[in-house]
Amino acid sequence: MRITTYRLGERRIVQAGDGLWWEAHAGIGALQSGRCIVRGSLLFLFPSEREEPGYLKREFLESLHGLAEWDRTKYYCSNYSIHDCRSGRRLTDKEFFEWPRYRAVSIDHCDSWASVSRGNPHSLDARSFKLGQHEIIQRNGQWWWNTCSVSGTLREGRCAVEGEILFFGVCERAESGGLKESFxxxxxxxxQWNSTNLFCPSCAIYDCRTGENLIGLEEDMHLAGPAVIPDGGVPIPFAKTASPLPLAMHSPPSAPFRTPRRSSCVDSTLSLLEGLAGKAFAEIHRMKEGVLKWRMRRKKRSLEMQNHRFHVKKWIAWGGVVILMVRFLLLFLHRLWECAGHHPEHHEHSADRHRRN
Structure with missing residues (x-):
């Protein structure tokens, strides 16, 4: 079986008979890996599936220097969320990996992640569709998304079709002022939008050569904001970022993706110290948690012991009360019995006196 390896930033892409895999450094002397899949001009990196012993970070990066750069796709994508356009349901990694080849899209689209003129997404020659609670607009080969929040703020941003998947970019402009009803x-x-079967509301797309994030910060893409769902549409999250974040690359296309050069010995020592410090902090945290749990258990036992003593004292008091009541009852019955025994003798003495008289 032929195995080919490539370099993609700080990852190693392995092409084998069973498909594509990525490998990256993790922790101290550890190596994590996961599957990859190519869709159009995008390389999707699946989450890590296994972790095994490997190299120190600097040693792993040095092992990548002799590999050829990954050039089968122009972009790669991580931290993505793929949904079905009809139901809005999120696909699992297994479903997305086994998803059949999609039909060819019947839309005119260019390289939407490249630098293009902004233009007006609401011009007369624009075509519009609806996808969930978003309006998808096309003008001069550029795609835009529009949505209206609960407060009536109209948000818009760019989107793109890559690998026959519709990707949503970050919010680039927000406009308020009575636009909800017209929207x-x-x-x-x-x-309805039917040009693609899948859409991706949150992801991080990078250029394979420069490593530039073409959509925006990853954390911005996973923040969902409130929005109106018109006519029972499927809810689709959108980014809260209102500041313009251009989708064009900020670095020159010719600039290669390089890792910083540092001394191997220093890097290995720093990695080792960082790992030891992390383990030490984790151990201290576990010790603090253990002491806290021990104190809580001790306090709980003390409270249970106090409750037990209280119940014992209560039952002793009630037992004393019952004993006193029984004694008073016996004394009362004894007095009644004595009174009942003296009355017949008194009647007999009275009868003898009458006879003598």
């Missing part, structure tokens, strides 16, 4: 009225008459 909903226009939205009701839009045709």
């Amino acid at each position: 909903l009225e226009r939205f009701r008459h839009l045709p």
Whole structure:
């Protein structure tokens, strides 16, 4: 079986008979790996599936220097979320990996992640569709998304079709001022989006050569904001970022993706110290948690012992009360018995006196 390896940033891409795999350094002397899949001009990196002993970080990076750069795709994607366009359901990694080849999209789209003129997404020659609670607009080969929040703020940003998947970019502009009614009225008459089977509302897409994030910060893409769902649409999260984040690359296309050069000995020592410090902090945290749990158990036992003593004292008091009541009852019955025994003798003495008289 032929195995080919490539370099992609600080990852190793391995092409074997069973498909594509990525490998990366993790922790102290550890190596994590996961599957990859190519969709169009995108390389999707699946989450890590296994971790095994490997190299120190600097040693692993040095092992990548002699490998050829990954050039089968222009971009790679991580931290993604793929959904079905009809139901809005999120696909699992297994479903996405086994998803059949999609039909060819019947849309005119260019390289939407490249630098293009902004233009007006609401011009007369624009085509619009609806996908869940978003309006998808096309103008001059550039795709835009529009949505309206609960407060009536109209948000918009760019999107792109890559690998026959519709990707949503970050929010680039927010406009308020009585636009909710007009948006909903226009939205009701839009045709359904059917050019792709899948869409991706949150992801991080990088250029394979420069490592530049073409959508925006990863943490921004996973923040979902409130929005109106018109006519029972499927909810689709969107980024809260209102500041313009251009999708174009900021670095020159010719700039290669390079790792910083440092001394191997210093890097190995720093990695070792960082790992030891992390383990020490984790051990201290576990010790603190153990002491806290021990104190809680001791306090709980003390409270249980106090409750037990209280119940014992209570039953002793009630037992004393019952004993006193029984003694008083016996004394009362004894007095009654004595009174009942003296009355017949008194009647007999009275009868003898009458006879003598």
